[in-house]
Amino acid sequence: MKIRVILPTIMDTFNQEVQQEFAQYVGKQVEVDVCHLDYGPASVEGEYDEALCIPNLLEKAIAAEQEGCSGVISLCFADPGVKAAREVVNIPVVGAGESSMLIASMLGKSFSVVTVLPHVIHMIENVSKTTGVNSKLASVRYVDIPVLDLVDKAKMEDALFAEMVRAIEDDKAHGLVLGCTGMLGVAASLQERLKQHGYEVPVIDPSFASAKMLESLIAMGVKQSRLTYMPPRQKWRK
Amino acid sequence: MKIRVILPTIMDTFNQEVQQEFAQYVGKQVEVDVCHLDYGPASVEGEYDEALCIPNLLEKAIAAEQEGCSGVISLCFADPGVKAAREVVNIPVVGAGESSMLIASMLGKSFSVVTVLPHVIHMIENVSKTTGVNSKLASVRYVDIPVLDLVDKAKMEDALFAEMVRAIEDDKAHGLVLGCTGMLGVAASLQERLKQHGYEVPVIDPSFASAKMLESLIAMGVKQSRLTYMPPRQKWRK
Amino acid sequence: MKIRVILPTIMDTFNQEVQQEFAQYVGKQVEVDVCHLDYGPASVEGEYDEALCIPNLLEKAIAAEQEGCSGVISLCFADPGVKAAREVVNIPVVGAGESSMLIASMLGKSFSVVTVLPHVIHMIENVSKTTGVNSKLASVRYVDIPVLDLVDKAKMEDALFAEMVRAIEDDKAHGLVLGCTGMLGVAASLQERLKQHGYEVPVIDPSFASAKMLESLIAMGVKQSRLTYMPPRQKWRK
Amino acid sequence: MKIRVILPTIMDTFNQEVQQEFAQYVGKQVEVDVCHLDYGPASVEGEYDEALCIPNLLEKAIAAEQEGCSGVISLCFADPGVKAAREVVNIPVVGAGESSMLIASMLGKSFSVVTVLPHVIHMIENVSKTTGVNSKLASVRYVDIPVLDLVDKAKMEDALFAEMVRAIEDDKAHGLVLGCTGMLGVAASLQERLKQHGYEVPVIDPSFASAKMLESLIAMGVKQSRLTYMPPRQKWRK
Amino acid sequence: MKIRVILPTIMDTFNQEVQQEFAQYVGKQVEVDVCHLDYGPASVEGEYDEALCIPNLLEKAIAAEQEGCSGVISLCFADPGVKAAREVVNIPVVGAGESSMLIASMLGKSFSVVTVLPHVIHMIENVSKTTGVNSKLASVRYVDIPVLDLVDKAKMEDALFAEMVRAIEDDKAHGLVLGCTGMLGVAASLQERLKQHGYEVPVIDPSFASAKMLESLIAMGVKQSRLTYMPPRQKWRK
């Protein structure tokens, strides 16, 4: 079984790390393919970037199905193209934002998302509204670090920790979600660090969550509803 | 003063009619420019179409500002590209869906939207959720006629009338919104026909609503919040 | 075309200023009539005042229709008598509160209202609930200045500016609405002042918003739903 | 201890019946005073009637306090003047609509209101929204009988029974509220009749509910919050 | 007429005080029986305690009906066993949490609950959600005093007062509810103390509220809906 992880940007910076991380997320029988875009933005940090990344992402999703993949992940917290891709392929499509917020909804009375920049706050709030879990969302906070600067992991972790404590203390968050798929490999240590400071709360990695959610859907033999996500009608497009 | 109406499809079928209609909607001092896309879908009837129409729509919006327009309308009920365009231009951007649903929220305790195809029901519901008026939305119904077949106006009107009566009787709608901007020029006669059948309810044309909403914003000197719709950061895009 | 603006108080202090402002809000073909009440309160600063102003406001609304007006505005942020007036006239009736909050809902992910006194906070919250946009309302703040003391415009503006910054910083408001129609002529300068302080957000004048909303409804040929606002049955009243 | 029941109409038709019913509702130590209006409408069947009944109702509420009453009931399902009266008296004020809907919220997963005429549906829905129990309201139905025709009790009961069954079967109501205080003395028999037909659900009489709610508040020594319902400021009113 | 108050713990510490208090809450014709559990927890301070107290509480409720009681109160703010007891008896069952929150919903635009420990915050929030008044709940605060330490009334009152002021100032609560039935006999003095500090708000004692609510239901002849709370089917249980 093979799944395709689409990084919705033109950068190949994260490909190898994503590949390695996902290999650890999923069962051994699952092959993880990672790809990035041929055209689009260098990172998704707003509605404009999101709009530009979707057309090629959809082509990549269609290719994934044609190449025998059993499911597709749009690896960005804003879930770019997830709804559109669901119309054009017959395999399950999941986003990292929705996957992690749904799981967080189960683990406590409320959760906060800590993301990169203020540009995407309303996008994340809107994902929570269309997914239906907005009543559990305590707040969306940000570390004010652009996606491509997340490579400085120590700086990122410190900034995340500070905002997480504010989310718990000020916004009454009882769970935490990393609000960018570029925040790879820090969930466990942040969870541990919070615990040492007296906050025993789940910290959810959206990449990990999307991998497990997709794996679950494939195992269960379910995918997006065709009553919501109908196949596009034949028509002229250029 | 000049406003730009962007038809988010590659068809020029509606340009002239839209031009003529909008000229009647707005004040005499307002010049209405209508344009369609260079690349994209022939009609917007789902998430996939929407995704494909946005990149060129954004270019058209940027061009509109550069050419001195005071505001931009994305003329499709699903409001494609409205949020992204708000990031990239400094003039107000409005969508036909949000404009008409906001006005409908004021005129009665509830309203229904009657659109073209079942493919777009969840998209319209999601617009109502992110705009914040979902508690007033009684239902989204459809006439099962593709956009490009709306040229048969008599057929369209009969189908709209039938669904509108069902919306009133079955879904307790107290107001009605035409759910496709291709449904041009029929709101007044449908309102009259419903009145003759004992239903004195407002029927809102989304094109007309978007024109008045944009004209109002320009007059008031307000536009989208830069705290929600932040300008995209400089970065590599291809 | 003529519209009637009803000031729901017995004071004629604001008539001339309102007349002049509204003349600038609407198109040249629109004649603006301003009237105040024969009996009622000197200002509307609570439920009690509101109750006392409505009976004569309704008479004024009926008179407006009989005298050939095409629409009526109840010029107070609490929208006194708007729902009742909609039952008794066949021309559109709009309130300043609902008009401005609906427009604010479109321009950003959230908005705050800054009003005069704490007495009216729950009234404004209730207008947001019955209009259906309460999920977008971040907060209602107040400057603690009675309506009739708003004549000191410098003091009012400073107080408004201070609360607006708090609304943005503390309540995460992304748009602002002046919460009293007595706050005339300050929206543009407050919007500019906020921009100079780094907050590029829309500041909505409720009088202006009501004028444009009414003008839009008249142009579109729509008015309140008769399924919600049914004409009163004939009966004995004294 | 004395309570004042204000019938917010100019009719004295119901005074004696209301007096007798309320005497049975409350404890023996409670004296029930019933009064009607000096000026206003003959019945409250819409927003217009409501607006006209409030000014005198407020005078009656103030008089009640001055005459030593311990609490006031506005005896109409739309709760006319309740909010305004709360500002002007220092004794608890309750409405029949809010009282009965709150109690119904406790007794089952949902409830429906069956009222007189379609004119008041949105008013009742709005009371549920501002009281905060709208998520429990399954529907508002009506028997299409004007208030003053409710004297034909057999006809009223049959019509109520028919709509109640529809509310249960079609709207999934698990509790029922009589939606007009003119529907006196039929709750118990309707509850019994429904039970005989297999529907063992509570049927709540709004007059009875308001009496018990007021009695409870007085006993508990609580009244409306002065942070929500502030006393009106001194000012010129005529 | 006799009502049964079930203290859902194995402690008899509060029995006498509860008995005396309730005798003052209800009319003279009402006999108040107080009982505690034979097995279960010493106090209810979390989901685990709640689960352990319910089985015997249900036996006590069944016994109450068999012994001729007209109604049952589960005297704990988390309303343990209320829903289950409603299935197994044919007399009204009420909880202290739901009763007090419903009454608070009527008295102001919002209310806060001040409870004992952080363990029960989400339980109280969940009661507000299933009762349907969560939109009126400003916050749940706690004094950080275990139930069995509430015997130090001076300490409890001071702690409650401090949190109540925070609820008003920080959370915009316009009413207050004591969030533990162990907080007996302090509501009136706290209400007075808040008033002296300028906060004229209702302070609701949940025990008192439950007594009046049950008395009201019995008087009105209504009880829980059998469509929601169906009698358990016959089956093997051990």
Next chain:
Amino acid sequence: MKIRVILPTIMDTFNQEVQQEFAQYVGKQVEVDVCHLDYGPASVEGEYDEALCIPNLLEKAIAAEQEGCSGVISLCFADPGVKAAREVVNIPVVGAGESSMLIASMLGKSFSVVTVLPHVIHMIENVSKTTGVNSKLASVRYVDIPVLDLVDKAKMEDALFAEMVRAIEDDKAHGLVLGCTGMLGVAASLQERLKQHGYEVPVIDPSFASAKMLESLIAMGVKQSRLTYMPPRQKWRK
């Protein structure tokens, strides 16, 4: 790795089938232990049954942790004891109802649950409210077959199919959830049968969903928040 599936009834009827099914749900490295209760009800078909099953279920959950299990499932759609168990163990605890409703929330704009009996409708609605996905729940329907009669799989499937079609056609459900964990092994065939009738929608088996959700949590190294689910304080319990 070992997980414990607790059937919250005293029947061992389903143990073997559950064991076999779960072995297929999870990865090969996961050992599935199934146990039933020593005391409690024969099935969970209401609040009363639920209350009776929880005490022993909690003992079983504690034993599971002590015996080295990595996670616990409460295998009943009403999620009995899930919240309480989360307090007393340090391994993740999931319920079948919340797991399946969360996954359903992702796959379409709405979903319906089809359960066994009307007794549990409000319980399922309440789970959706406390989990936070109630806005996606189109309806809860039932086949009117007691849990222990579900052994007639052909009858169950036919009844489920009929209600599922009604959920889609009448309630606008775009996804379906089996509302009882006794409905084992029929999801796939029902999904196929619906597809053949033109309804290509996901049908979610709650047992399968709970297995995948637990497996995901364990893999991700997250569990319930200790800010929501605090360990019970030491105290006397009998």
